[in-house]
Amino acid sequence: MAKETKETKETENKQEDTNEIYGDMLEAIFSHVPLIDLVPASHVSKAWNRAVFSSLHHFNKVKPWLMVHAQRKRPPYVKTTLAYDPRSSVWIEIKQPPVGHVSELRSSHSTFLYMLSPTRLSFSSDPLNLTWQHVDVPLSWRTDPIVAAAGDCIVLAGGACDFEDDPLAVEIYNVRNRTWERCENMPAILKDSAAATWLSVAVSRSKIYVSEKYSGLTYSFDPETKTWRGPYDLRPDPNMFFSTIAFSDDNRLIMVGLTGVPESVSSVKCGK
Secondary structure (H helix, E strand, O other): OHHHHHHHHHHHHHHHHHHOOOHHHHHHHHOOOOHHHHHHHOOOOHHHHHHHHHHHHHOOOOOOOEEEEEEOOOOOOOEEEEEEEOOOOEEEEOOOOOOOOOOOOEEEEOOEEEEEOOOOEEEEOOOOOOOOEEEOOOOOOEOOOEEEEEOOEEEEEOOEOOOOOOOOOEEEEEOOOOEEEEEOOOOHHHHHHOOOOOEEEEEOOOOEEEEEOOOOEEEEEEOOOOEEEEEEEOOOOOOEEEEEEEEOOOOOEEEEEEEEEOOEEEEEEEEO
């Protein structure tokens, strides 16, 4: 009797092994599974773990997500974050810890979010914006500044109120020692457009680039030396009347803009 039971179990185990899916077929199946669901799948077994990573590498690779942040304009100023995964063609709601309301939620580049009020600057730079830091306000009050993170520094430039003496003032907040410092002003030619409304911002590992949206005039700022360089003309077409800058996946600065006139756009062009 015991022998029959043992043989029966061995037969059942062989049948289960036969029914399991391995190799290319399993990888192909995982290529159709939403990315967020692959996390638990990778913990099922070593074979599944290998298949998940192989599928991501060979079949349907991971692509950058589009993050959309929405904030209510009335109390309690609830913030909602959605992420679009182009690999899976699905929208995902990102559950984030509540952040005390400071002011209007803004973003200047990539994953960097911030809120600036007369009493506090709050910012978050992690990919899903789950962690926030709250610091003292800069020395000069600003309503529409450029706010960017580069290395251990948070840079605020321009955007000063009308009653401030210097509309081109630049201040750096050092995250390590938690102090503000004044440094070289923005180039004088940007005096009439020194605000986030009129300037496009792109950040590399060590430098911040600002570009006037209507002229394409571009400058770079080095937080380490606290100096500006430029101007640079990145426009691929001199007929561009509006442009914006960003960094590509291969860390190259690109400019995308519209040609023609506002009433009649001719084309969209991109230059590196």
